Amino acid sequence: MTTQQDPQLATPSVSFPQGFLWGAATASYQIEGGASEDGRTPSIWDTFSRTPGKVLNADSGDVACDHYHRRADDVALMAELGLQSYRFSVAWPRVQPGGRGPANSKGLDFYRGLVDDLLSKGIEPWLTLYHWDLPQELEDAGGWPERDTAYRFAEYAGLVHDALGDRVKFWTTHNEPWCSAFLGYGSGVHAPGVTDGAKALAAAHHLNLGHGLAVQAIRAAVPDRQMGITLNLHSLQAATDSAEDRDAVRRIDGVGNRIFLDPVFRGEYPADLLADTAELTDWSFVQPGDLEIINQPLDMLGVNYYTRQVVAGPSDDGAPRSHWRAPSAWPGSGQVRFLTRELPVTEMGWEVDPDGLVDLLKSTHENYGPIPMYITENGAAYDDQVAPDGSVPDPDRVAYLDAHLKACHEAMADGVPLRGYFAWSLLDNFEWAWGYSRRFGIVHVDYDTQVRTPKTSAHWYADVIRRGGLAA
Ligand code: FCB
Numbered sequence: 001m002t003t004q005q006d007p008q009l010a011t012p013s014v015s016f017p018q019g020f021l022w023g024a025a026t027a028s029y030q031i032e033g034g035a036s037e038d039g040r041t042p043s044i045w046d047t048f049s050r051t052p053g054k055v056l057n058a059d060s061g062d063v064a065c066d067h068y069h070r071r072a073d074d075v076a077l078m079a080e081l082g083l084q085s086y087r088f089s090v091a092w093p094r095v096q097p098g099g100r101g102p103a104n105s106k107g108l109d110f111y112r113g114l115v116d117d118l119l120s121k122g123i124e125p126w127l128t129l130y131h132w133d134l135p136q137e138l139e140d141a142g143g144w145p146e147r148d149t150a151y152r153f154a155e156y157a158g159l160v161h162d163a164l165g166d167r168v169k170f171w172t173t174h175n176e177p178w179c180s181a182f183l184g185y186g187s188g189v190h191a192p193g194v195t196d197g198a199k200a201l202a203a204a205h206h207l208n209l210g211h212g213l214a215v216q217a218i219r220a221a222v223p224d225r226q227m228g229i230t231l232n233l234h235s236l237q238a239a240t241d242s243a244e245d246r247d248a249v250r251r252i253d254g255v256g257n258r259i260f261l262d263p264v265f266r267g268e269y270p271a272d273l274l275a276d277t278a279e280l281t282d283w284s285f286v287q288p289g290d291l292e293i294i295n296q297p298l299d300m301l302g303v304n305y306y307t308r309q310v311v312a313g314p315s316d317d318g319a320p321r322s323h324w325r326a327p328s329a330w331p332g333s334g335q336v337r338f339l340t341r342e343l344p345v346t347e348m349g350w351e352v353d354p355d356g357l358v359d360l361l362k363s364t365h366e367n368y369g370p371i372p373m374y375i376t377e378n379g380a381a382y383d384d385q386v387a388p389d390g391s392v393p394d395p396d397r398v399a400y401l402d403a404h405l406k407a408c409h410e411a412m413a414d415g416v417p418l419r420g421y422f423a424w425s426l427l428d429n430f431e432w433a434w435g436y437s438r439r440f441g442i443v444h445v446d447y448d449t450q451v452r453t454p455k456t457s458a459h460w461y462a463d464v465i466r467r468g469g470l471a472a
Contacts, residue, residue, distance in 0.1 A: 021420030059435025197331030244313030308356025
């Protein structure tokens with residue numbers, strides 16, 4: 001792997017250690033297209049995006065970035081940018097159509113080819129088993145609120161590992177299970193679009209159980225496999241020091257962070273979370289032995305970070321609220337308010353707050369470490385335009401990435417064992433309910449022609465990787 005820094009280049013003033021892993025990330029449904037090719041069956045996102053009103057402009061991942069057919073060129077582009085690692089996800093309905101039964105070898109061939117292409121260019125493959133594309137048949141059978149889905153997931157994980165375990169070193173089970181559970185079954189803004197707090201909590205538990213079962217299945221084959229999970233941990237700040245606002249942080253931390261961190265790293269659910277949600281569920285979906293299964297030793301924790309959230313208790317003091325509305329993605333959290341501040345925002349409306357990343361990494365390390373951590377996603381959407389000369393200048397994204405990498409550096413100086421960073425995203429792509437209206441790529445994609453153009457940020461990032469760091 002290319003982990004050597006270029007000796008020809010001046011030493012950066014903010015330098016990262018040798019061996020720090022520099023990469024970029026994508027996800028299957030967001031880039032692949034080829035939605036009904038070679039035996040792939042629909043996922044919940046195919047169904048959701050075909051349901052009127054669910055995705056902006058009725059966009060879908062049917063074609064997306066056509067990566068299914070442009071894989072080799074895309075890997076060549078990664079090599080040109082000097083990426084050391086590429087984080088991608090496997091589409092479950094491509095490799096196990098319908099979510100049950102034997103593997104579809106044609107579907108697996110795509111990922112075998114991808115991994116071979118990456119390795120031939122010296123790029124470390126980083127595989128995510130689940131980035132939200134649940135086979136529709138499993139949703140029809142109850143989806144993540146149904147216990148059996150966890151067992152189906154472990155079986156699927158074993159199939160993927162049988163095919164790729166000899167070549168892929170880094171394995172993560174879920175990407176952002178909070179979104180799967182609470183946007184999928186709580187607020188309903190993501191597939192499958194269910195709005196039921198009790199189901200969202202059951203889904204969270206079964207996602208945790210599926211994680212533990214998948215780790216067990218893979219370790220049964222290769223005991224020293226590098227395994228982890230990616231969480232979108234919420235970096236929270238109380239609006240004031242009042243008891244009410246601090247209680248708001250406790251509640252959101254419970255149903256946003258500790259609902260995953262505590263069972264995964266400590267083998268328990270937080271007592272205050274069980275109390276907060278008691279009116280919705282008695283948690284009888286947690287069966288004897290489940291917590292031991294979930295609490296598997298891990299080799300790394302992936303953290304996705306975009307913004308910080310300032311929360312306040314229910315008393316309405318007239319402060320401006322952010323976009324969270326009923327039905328809630330935060331079951332049991334009462335009438336907690338999310339406040340907006342006078343900070344610059346990205347095209348998603350998310351406030352730019354790199355210090356929130358420093359605080360998040362440090363508190364996660366203190367409370368759950370030591371565990372090697374990776375930033376598995378960080379990036380920003382801006383309304384990029386192609387200039388008349390064909391270039392795509394994106395100074396806001398460069399500033400965003402620069403500030404967040406400095407935040408990583410600061411956290412490392414304070415003792416956080418951060419081992420790598422993946423920019424979200426390699427390519428502009430299908431941004432879920434926002435369709436193609438939000439561009440996160442360091443590489444611009446023209447969706448009419450599928451032409452890829454590295455933006456200024458891609459050239460800048462390539463330089464950062466070559467130098468092993470940043471200018472001050
Ligand atoms: C994360 C998702 C990723 C992408 C970014 C912007 O929540 O994991 O797929 O949509 O947000």
